[in-house]
Amino acid sequence: MKKNLISTMILILTAVTALFAQNNDERIPAKGFAVYEENGHFKPYEFTRHVVGDHDIQIEILYAGICHSDLHHVFADWGEEKYPMVPGHEIAGRVVAIGKDVTRFKVGDYAGIGCMIGSCRHCDACKHDLEQYCEEGAIMTYHGIDRYNGNEYTQGGYSNTYVVTEDFAIKIPQNADMSKVAPLLCAGITSYSSIMQAGIKKGDKVGIAGFGGLGHMGVQYAVSLGAEVTVFDITEDKRGDALRMGAVRYVNVNNPEDLKGLDKTFDFILSTIPAKYEPIMYLKMLKFDGQLGIVGLPAFRNMPAITVADFVLPGARRKVFGSQIGGIKETQEMLDYSVKNSIYPEVEIIKADGKQIDEAYQNVLNGKVKFRYVIDMKTLK
Template sequence: MCSNCNDPSHKPEIKGLDRRKFLVNGAGIAAAAAATPILGAMAQGTEAPFNSEDLNEVTAYGVRSATGAFEKMTIKRRQPRPDDVVIDIHYASICHSDIHTVRGDWGPVKYPMAPGHEMTGRVVAVGSKVTKFKVGDFAGVGCMVNSCMECENCLDDREQNCLNGTTFTYGSDAPDETAGQTQGGYSQKIVVPQHFAVRIPPGVDLAATTPLLCAGITTFSPLQHWDIKRGQTIGVVGLGGLGHMALKLGVSKKADVVVFTTTKNKIADAKNMGAKDAVLWSDEAGMRKYVGALDWIISTVPVAYNMGPFVNLLKLDKTLVNVGAMGPIEGVSGNALVFGRKNISGSLIGGMAETQEVVDYCASRNIKSEIEMITPDQITAAYDRVVGKDVRYRFVIDMKKSA
């Protein structure tokens, strides 16, 4: 794997990465940079120099209605400030949240919208106050692009829970961008404060690292919070984009992982990825085997379902963590919680420090997402396939083919 281009087809010497301090502060556009539209150029010289005027017309792929197909469109990005980096997006992956959002499942949407909150690429420009990146570095952006940075939660590295309102990667108010809202990673470029970009270690498979920016951190954060470790038996409900990362990360922590899936042909996949066991929801005997046997469960299913049978699998005082379904919790009896002193909790992605942590953690252990590469013209069909459970296990869009 090349550390210069992250191309798996050749393997030049990988040089060490300067480990700068991750948490930094700053704001606004550089005076020196304002004197010229060229803020930075690619270190390798393989791409054209960056021109800030190009941010007024950025190629993207989005929809114009809840039922519309994806189409090529032009969006406007805001002009960079001194604490910003501009990233040429190489890869963007499809999260089920993207589908729920653009289809209006979670409430009203402003259109046009280009979604996407898992993206990786190369830094092409940096503001005068940027210390975390230099032009030519690989970087990633996940589910958020700003927060107040002053409230209790932000100061505790939980920017996703900002008390004054997190700015999410798409669909948040942004008067300087298309439709007055942030636009996501299904695009050629993004402008983001350095604090909300993560360093991508050299030598990794860039495309397969991309899903870590949501699927990875969404499952890693609760594993960390509940201190999952060797000797525990944990359950993963659902084996999709999030579920397969929860499985891999759980196995990496030496826990015995039991996967629960509705799809028979995923049983072998789960075991190949390290699961101790894999059980169909419809297998009554298989489900009974784990009643009162699990130390922890993570539910990654992106729609409402009957959680009652899974609560019954928990030991006394243990927790089921929901990271997928955003609607009402279904099928849970108060008796099941009271008599077993069991808990149902939730978790939302993770803070920026923890997002950097999961990227570094996976890079050092060669943990990556199972992906299927597509081109931008295949996004609409890919959405249908995700809904139909026909992806193993994350679609990654090659945005370099978006011209």
């Protein structure tokens, strides 16, 4: 009882403080962990968020997932970056303040933020609930420029608070397992969206290539739809995990015996692989009119390739498509489906500590995580 009373008092105090800052047009103080240079280590960082606007909500961040994309940005694998950088686009927390015109949230609700916090709202992509493909550019949760708030440089979820327009926040059901929700906002929606695009149904033969953060979510969604799932990875370490999650077969691609007899056997293969590999190997495994969905994006220096000849010859009558996360409407659909069906990532919780985040990054690089690190931002000092 005493513990609940203290938590309620802290929530009220946080909301009052946020409201005071809003009414006085003062930027909201924030703190978290940032890298200050390419390949740098995580260190404490203090900064500010913009004020809570009429249509905005302020979230107290409770948990933040570590996505492989975070590593690519920290290490500038996809091009030049700006530092200091606070990564994190898998965010789950509690609403502590709302703007006067907010209708979808109230103080005390759970809310999440994924990879983007804004878009133009009027281009063809946005009108079709595909804000991630906004023709004017989706505004990324971090390492982005927020053109609707003074062109400020966005900072991510390895921090204690975030301010976002309610239209780009995801409602988290009160019965959700909050310690596991955050990775659904990237790993979950990325795998879910591509599986939905492929139209997977009961009895389909589905391959999941790469059994990490995205891949283990893809397995769970495909199994829940009644598909017969095969997992592809490069080690033996996760064979038991794949079978436990409902896969009927595990293929170690470094073992030639495991690969025998797989050509022309799959309706759909989802590639979540974030490193260099041979896409043509998976293309050959598809049946006629089968589909290869690609969501993993390796570093530019390790980018795999498919030639035109590959499409015309061994890839004839096979379809290849790429997919980026999902729109806000679909992300909400995914989250509701996941909670309803108890589909969550398997996570390892770490403290909000620079050294622990550094160690987690190294383990992700070495493939030694099962399956997602989540930072408990409540431990931030």
